[in-house]
Amino acid sequence: MARPRFTNKSALFLIASAVALLATYLFWSLAGDVKALLEHRMGMGANPSASADTIVNVIKLLLVGIVGYLFVRALNSIFFGLAFWLKRIDAPTLIRNIFTIVAFTILFLIAFTFIFPDVNLGALFTTSAIFGVILGLALQDTLGNFFAGISLQADRPFQVGDVITVGAQRHTGVVEEISWRALKIRTFTNHVVLIANSNAAKEPIEVCPRENLNARLVFFNTLYTASPAKTIHVVREAVREADNVSEKITPIVRIRNLGDNGVDYEVKYWLNDYAKYNDTDALIRQRIWYAFRRAGLNFAFPTRTLHIERHYGAAVRDGDGSAIAERLSAVDIFAPLSADETTMLAQAAVSHVFAPGETVIRAGDPGSSMFVVHKGRVRVQVSENGRSRTVATLNEGDFFGEMALFTGEPRTANVLALEETEVLEIGHAAMKRVFDTNPDLVESLSFIMAERRQGLASQSDATDTGAHSAGILSAIKRFFGLSQ
């Protein structure tokens, strides 16, 4: 994203240096008067003229220094702003600072030799013991950071935007800036940590580059009774389509330990954006929970809580039995069924819970069951020219998945949970029993299916619903071995 640093900052510095230049010019033209005034005021000194001269010259140098500094900052903004604007080159802060320091020093030295032509700068630097002490002691840390910063820029072991973990304290965050003094990282709790360059250069640093496919491990466990092959399959399928999980490498699910309470597993997955790994880890755990629930798998937990859970689970299932029968009797197509038939269907129905965004049915898959939305909402969508088109949104009491079940053809659309959704799955055998005793049901179903087929087809493919429904009717009868 382009930053407007070039326009705003450059203009500001240019205006400020113009104002400072004007002030310097005024002082310069009034320098003679100021000098005379000073001589008059300081009349008692040994050489008043020389002292007044020095004071005026020092003020001149200060003013020129201010103009020079503002001018160099303006130049800096224009130069690096142009580089970013034209070539998308975002120069590191360190380089920009070095540019400012070098340009300012050159300007300052030129001004100094111009204002104080008699002073020998070389001698001043080499012979000044004070200068040596300042450099040696006061600037020791600063220079250390400065050169460590240069080596970090030259080596480029990481860049702005990478996630890094530094040193024994394990500060982890996204690199925001590498300045001449310190490394600035923003942690995942939105704190800023500053690490002096000289310290960073000595510490081990773990780097997760932004452009790299970085992996994470998430742990979970199961009871010893759960089949590892089934667990691995269920979890891999549940996590591979989660947001921010890279599609380039399929997640790996494997046993890491046979633990005290159960079998310990790990999921290794690769992220598109590593900086969001906390959210993605959480999503993966959530997907595992839902997948476990659908597949009838259980997490391992201490035996003393097992009894309490069992009792609670049984009570909930009893209550659910009648709720399921009630739900099915409210579905349009099952309205003609007797109470016994509805109870039979409810007993045959299997409940599954899906997380928001999870796929319930995938277009093109084979399918031998249909679903009724018990709680929540789903979206039916098809893919056209690589883009998704929503065909319908189905609410509690609506059904889907009947097309593949009643015709034996592959699934015609994707169905995704829009929120946490519980669906009731009814299989081929249960429906056959219902059809045997309620042959009229086939007809009303065929009409609904014909309408849905119209919704699936693009406008240009629209055909006569009545003719379609007759075709579907005989297809269903053929598939279920019913008399034509």
Ligand code: CMP
């Ligand atoms: P099936 O083909 O088994 O799997 C995808 C399901 O999406 C399909 O059955 C229908 O139940 C459902 N579906 C397809 N088209 C529509 C539509 N136009 N309106 C509502 N549901 C639909």
